[in-house]
Amino acid sequence: MSETPPGGPTGGLPTGDGENALEFRDPEKARAIADTLAEIGEELEDPPATVMHVCGSHEQSIAKFGIRSMLPDTVRLIMGPGCPVCITDMPEVDEAVALAESGVTVATYGDMLKVPGTSKSLDDARAAGADVRIIYSAGDVVEIAEEEDGEVVFFATGFETTAAPTAAVVLSDPPPNLSILSAHKYVPPAMEIVAEMPDTDIQGYLAAGNAAIITGSGIFEELAERHELPVVVGGFEPLDILAGVTRLVEMIRDGEAGVENAYPRCVTREGNEPAQEQLWEVFEGVSGQWRGIADIPDANLVLRGEYAEYDARERFEIDTASLADAGATGLADDCICGDIMSGTAEPTDCEMFGEECTPDDPVGACMVSSEGTCKIWHEYGGRPDI
Ligand code: SF4
């Protein structure tokens, strides 16, 4: 992400490979896997096989390395609701803007600044004089609160990868002038909802390896069983993605459901249990809107009652009346982010793509985050070849 380093909304691109990353970019190995994939694709009973990944970090690698150009016609790889920036709902942005305009310091990840609220973004509020700070990790908000006399609100966004560090901040006896405006989201319930959408017709999931570092691959077992789907946890280097997709298509061909971990150098079945304990100690899942997609049960993470003293929604009367008038979908007119994140449309299907909507002047949230599909496609020119 441009302004959000590893540990930001997505946790960046945790390859876990360090200096060995190139090993997972070997073109010859990539071509060999692609050949295998093509052979398996020919054996499919009902092509094309549609597999969905749910992480902007995956989409970044797929676009950057031209991975779609290596896939046979028998395999479709689509992006789902993988960007916490993209799915942060307008009323949540409105809350952050209203707080900033009321005079408190609002700190958040850089990618959130340009995300449009109903009528304003945090960037607009900052341009008008509000104190809006960019942070690079959850711990930064503690330093800001220690330096400031006034109230500091952490507009906390992102999936479980960043919710766990937010929880750690809450449990660290933070300064009394710090509170949390949580827009954190939890991915597994969204995967359930998207799997049930009739138009999407997903036959397998490439699950996000970065979130699974926290939750473990075992978290997807019920989903796989309930929907009789294969789920493969995948890393972010080209070979990780190609190998993960190949295994998925193989499982689709064989009618196999279940979970496989294709990212064992970073992910275990159990995940990071201390981080999970902190996450669920501080947060609970409630129903809430994901921008443009749906109201999803148990997928919005809010602070538990025991931690209400750190909950900005308890500490402040947040008046969004002058800002809020979101439509039913919470999207700007004609923006099809919701369809893109549900896997039923591609960015180039949007009439505003690259015209009225650009990274410098985004209309929809998918054009804001460096892991948003529209911005990635704009950056890499749609479907690049390698
Ligand atoms: S892209 Fe958006 S979706 Fe995905 S991990 Fe980031 S902030 Fe994410």
Ligand code: SF4
């Ligand atoms: S190009 Fe812009 S307006 Fe169109 S779907 Fe993407 S973000 Fe929305």
